Structure formats: structure tokens, C-alpha cells
Amino acid sequence: MTVHIGAKPGDIAETVLLPGDPYRARWAAQTFLENPVLVNEVRGMLGYTGTWQGHRVTIHGSGMGMPSLSIYANELIRDYGAQTLIRIGSAGALQHHVRVRDIVLAQATTTLGSPSRSIFRELNFAPVADFGLLSAAHRAATARAIPTHVGGIYSSDTFYDERQDLSDTLQRHNCLCVEMEAAELYTLAARYGRRALAVLTISDHILTHEALPADQRERSFGDMVQIALEAAFAP
Numbered sequence: 001m002t003v004h005i006g007a008k009p010g011d012i013a014e015t016v017l018l019p020g021d022p023y024r025a026r027w028a029a030q031t032f033l034e035n036p037v038l039v040n041e042v043r044g045m046l047g048y049t050g051t052w053q054g055h056r057v058t059i060h061g062s063g064m065g066m067p068s069l070s071i072y073a074n075e076l077i078r079d080y081g082a083q084t085l086i087r088i089g090s091a092g093a094l095q096h097h098v099r100v101r102d103i104v105l106a107q108a109t110t111t112l113g114s115p116s117r118s119i120f121r122e123l124n125f126a127p128v129a130d131f132g133l134l135s136a137a138h139r140a141a142t143a144r145a146i147p148t149h150v151g152g153i154y155s156s157d158t159f160y161d162e163r164q165d166l167s168d169t170l171q172r173h174n175c176l177c178v179e180m181e182a183a184e185l186y187t188l189a190a191r192y193g194r195r196a197l198a199v200l201t202i203s204d205h206i207l208t209h210e211a212l213p214a215d216q217r218e219r220s221f222g223d224m225v226q227i228a229l230e231a232a233f234a235p
């Protein structure tokens, strides 16, 4: 047990899928895993372990924002030995050609700051996805003809951002979408030698203001879960 995770040693699989929303963790575990068992509910942050096609998998909420994800990812990596961590999250599109419900595979992330920012001092560290996971996820999405984009994204700790100039600059630099966790996940994976990827579903459009309701964010993003599972266990 850790401060924030009540699972016993061995309860957490080496492969962990990380949605921000704990109820999405429950939905994904009950929909995709065989024999899902609740392994954490400290602070209501649900985590389940089961099997997918014979492979052990944990699906665990990360909460919203990099400070929250950082707590769970640190404990999953350092205390439970997680090796492969795949975020399955929602995101807001920053480009017209990226549409609501499309998938984005985050190749690299830009951020203003993350919990790891202070240790880099003057360095602009570039958090990037694991290439093996990224290419396997792309193959899985292409095989299923799921509309998918690969490229740079923006990880922000501010959902209600007042800085329109930031959005404009990111858009001009072909940033595909905004979400709130991937930069810290990729940085921790780099630090501890683990594999990480963010597979995102567009839930909102920053340019058109289209937005999906909360129940659909919780329960209807099956394509990204399927892509994440296939990528995690690709030969």
C-alpha cells in the first residue's frame, strides 16, 4: 500500500491504462477485461486489475491535471513496478481537421509547467512517447479504420485558460489538441525507463465549441481502450 493506492503488492499489473476519470476506469475494466477486481478506491480513485486476451492489465484513474497524475504514476512505477503506462484520455481539438471523436496519438507534448518542471531548471526537456507503443497504436488504429492523428499535443494544468494567445500560438505550430496529463507521464517514463503513450479521444473542439456530454466521456470511448490494449501487447 502507498499513501494514495490501497492495492496490495502484486495487485497491480505491469501494464496500466490511465484514464483521468475513475468512472471511465470502472467502465473500461468492466467492458474490456475478464474478471476485473477492484484493487484501489482510496479517495474514490478507482483501479481494477483483470486480464485481456490472457494478459494482466490494470486500469486506474489518474485524476485531472499533472499534479494528480504525477502522484499516481510515481506510486505505480516506484512502488508497484508498472512498466507500460498508457493514458486513455479526452482532449480538446486545436485544429479544424481534427474532429470530435477522432483519436490522437501524442507523439510529443508541449507544456508550460509540470510537477517535473523545477528539476529541469533552464532546460526545455521534450517529453516524447515510446516509439514502439506509438507505432503499434498507429497500426491498431489503421487496421480498424479509426480516424487517427499523430503529432504534438499540449498538456496544460489550466482547463479554463484565459490565455487566448497560447492557444493561437499552439495552433500555428500545428499542435493537435490540449489535455492535462501526458507531459508529466512521458517525463516520468523517461526518468524511470518505462514505456508510455497517450491515446486520446477528442471530446471538445476549441475552435467550434462542440462538446460531448459527461456520460459519453465516461462510457463511449471504446476505440481508444482497444487501441491502447492492442498497442501494449503488440508483438
Ligand SMILES: O=P(O)(O)O[C@H]1O[C@H](CO)[C@@H](O)[C@H]1O
Pocket (backbone or CB within 6 Å): 019, 020, 021, 063, 064, 065, 088, 089, 090, 091, 159, 179, 180, 181, 217
Ligand atoms: O478525460 P480525462 O482523461 O480526464 O482527460 C481530460 O479531461 C479532464 C478535463 O475535463 C482532464 O483530465 C483532461 O486531460
Ligand SMILES: O=c1cc[nH]c(=O)[nH]1
Pocket (backbone or CB within 6 Å): 090, 091, 092, 093, 159, 178, 179, 180, 203, 204
Ligand atoms: O478542452 C479540453 C477537453 C478535454 N480536456 C482538456 O484538457 N481540454
